[in-house]
Amino acid sequence: MLGGKMQFDPNQIKRRFRLAMSDYATRLVLPRLVKHLREFAPGIDLAVSQASRDAMLVQLIAGELDLALGLFPEVPESIKVQPLFSEGYICLADKKTIPDEGGLSLDDWLKRPHVLVALRPDSNDEIERALALIGKQRRIAVALPHWGVAADLIPDTDLILTVATRGVEHLKQFYNLRQFSPPLELAQFTYKQGWHSRQDNDPAHEWLRQTVVDCSQPM
Template structure:
């Protein structure tokens, strides 16, 4: 890179590159940076001119980085991480005036059960901030948190990637949901009935060993698994149309599903240990003021979450 290019590099452009490489969208990058879309577009134009490369190309799935942008990703994220954690940490985070978006990695169950309560708190404490949820395959969780595209991962993660910080929020129990039209099942479900019937399990990875209720198979032997799905919210509709199927799900979710006229919940016929719900974050943002504040809000919200 020649001296002219060095003289023309404006370090104020680095936060724009950082935001674009993380979120892949001009409008969301503008929200995170509290800038207008036109200002972000202008900054991108200057970055393209400086590096003599398009950097980001529009596709049907958002703006995808070019090979040159991928080369720059590591150094820029490293610089921005140092700025956030070493230089800006003392500035703190003023929630009352801050304008930024927070991104949470959640399942559809988390969106249904936990997100409304958290949003209610955030709307009071940070009225100018916004929230975005992401559903990410387990193998990508660490990379998404490391890049800053996601701030926190909330839930009961199986095989949590090494190196992530985590904090337990609360524990929850399992119950089994069945179709009311299934006359074979009374007010309780016997162990023999449980293992004779076919089950629906939820696994984000699609692997049975990663299923949310995999502990059942570990304790009492394998069930007859008919359907594996990454979506909790489709389970009651499937059971509604297929009365011979059952599923074991977290109690809060079963309570919601019982709103379907055809769905009811029964105790799981063997003792199943409760599972822990935790928040996870990457060490890069352990001392980031905004991330620290967000973690405090999440913890405060669920410290009083009813059993």
């Protein structure tokens, strides 16, 4: 006992948590999170789903989710968010289609077809909004919801993929691809976890949130 309250012991809890995240977050966070749970809280089970930002917020409010990972630029008052990490963007293209040094000018970048990774093919994401501010638009040749396969579309094509920097950390096997900085001003974004305020003081939920923070940091 501590201060009249029972200390929380994650090793003793038996509970199922419902999480939502993209396959980008799944790749970055889930392996470390699962290993941590198996070692320190083996009685915790995870049910992981994928949804758009808006859908995740609706599910949090409805009590259908315990925790959601995403960008969440705006949230309802009942939803709490916590930053996990911040990062920027990187472009990928086949080496044969770009100069030996550097990347592409904005005009050349816009002349090329692009791959968009988004749950909705008509998504107006951060890149589209940045382009709109300067009166530009890119051609989306392929729109798909899967981060994991997006880079596989680039070799031997003229396609360009612009994604979060940590999203390409696993792509060392693509010797025929080159990374370069986007030729337009793209602000860094902050990836967050969100939950409903009714779970603020739930000891197990609080422990899980802190564990997600720890497992989200770069290695």
